[in-house]
Amino acid sequence: MRLAVLDVGSNTVNLLVSEAGGGLPLPVHTWKLRTRLAERLGPDGTIAPGGRRRLVRAVAAAAGEMERAGVDGLFAYATASVRDAPNRDHVLGEVEKGSGIRLGTLSGLEEAQLTFLAARRWLGWSAGPMLLLDIGGGTLEVAFGRDRLPESALSLPLGAGRLTREFLRDGDPPSGQSLRELRRHVREQVRRIAARGSWESPHTAVAASKTFQQLARLTGAAPLRHGPFVTRRLRRRALRPVIERLAGLSSAERQRLPGVSAHRARQILAGAVVGYEVMRGLNVEAVRICPWGLREGILLRRLEAYEPELGNAAWLPWPPQRPARSRT
Helix, strand or coil, X not given: CEEEEEEECCCEEEEEEEECHHHCCEEEEEEEEECCHHHXXXXXXXXXXXXXXXXXXXXXXXXXXXXXXXXXXXXXXXXXXHHCCCCHHHHHHHHHHHHCCCCEECCHHHHHHHHHHHHHHHHCHHHCCEEEEEECCCCEEEEEECCCCCCEEEEECCCHHHHHHHHCCCCCCCCHHHHHHHHHHHHHHHHHHXXXXXXXXXXXXXXXXXXXXXXXXXXXXXXXXXXXXXXXXEEHHHHHHHHHHHHCCCHHHHCCCCCCCXXXXXXXXXXXXXXXXHHHHCCCCEEEECCCCHHHHHHHHHHCCCCCCECCECCEECCCCCCCCCCC
């Protein structure tokens, strides 16, 4: 059986197709399409008509990919940019009408739990008590635990894309004043995390997401082309000068740095600030980069038969079951 996870994010629609045998989410097909949905958001987060059209086309294209890949089951969901949009229901309706796929949504807490599960399975039990950090486009997830699922988890609106839109809008590169305001805001939010008092000193601190992968590459980690089994780490001490360097570069100049993709070049500065401040606030000197994330966590939850239905999204047969035509 082939299972697919369709992840509709703030910049990209990602499809991961996996063989269900063996209990591991081994990919047999991956596909992605840039939507730049974050560029089509109004001041209140409303998704404009142009963004909705892009989204419909991207999800419809993903449906075609799944047909060609021979997918048997599908879990399709949208992350914070759609989940938090005031016109979310209208957007989801348009996507379903134009693609045949009804996107569900996961809460930030569920995203943290599932990403933690993926990191636990990747690193194994030898990782011991584990702290997980995950910077997305709209939110930051933090989780801690000793078991397969975390004991403590939370989600805060500290995504790299969201903060770029809210704080770094006055130039490219942004002004020093806007960067200082961003840092103050992030520090205040991170204090909320530290104040919970449930984040014990972990045996292992691990980070997931493309943002952390790119930050690690900027500080000297091996490029992704060397494969997922190369150990990569991001050290807090090495991250601070990276922030200063990024702050002085335009988006076009950042694209020429190692590991920085074109569609993340504008938001990588905000991502670096969040990464540094959350590591500083939780007294983490270094994190190990995990190549698995939310999509793999969803597959693992299904393969291990742990509460397969999450949020308002569920596994569905693919292609969709259509009623048989009656004969007259």
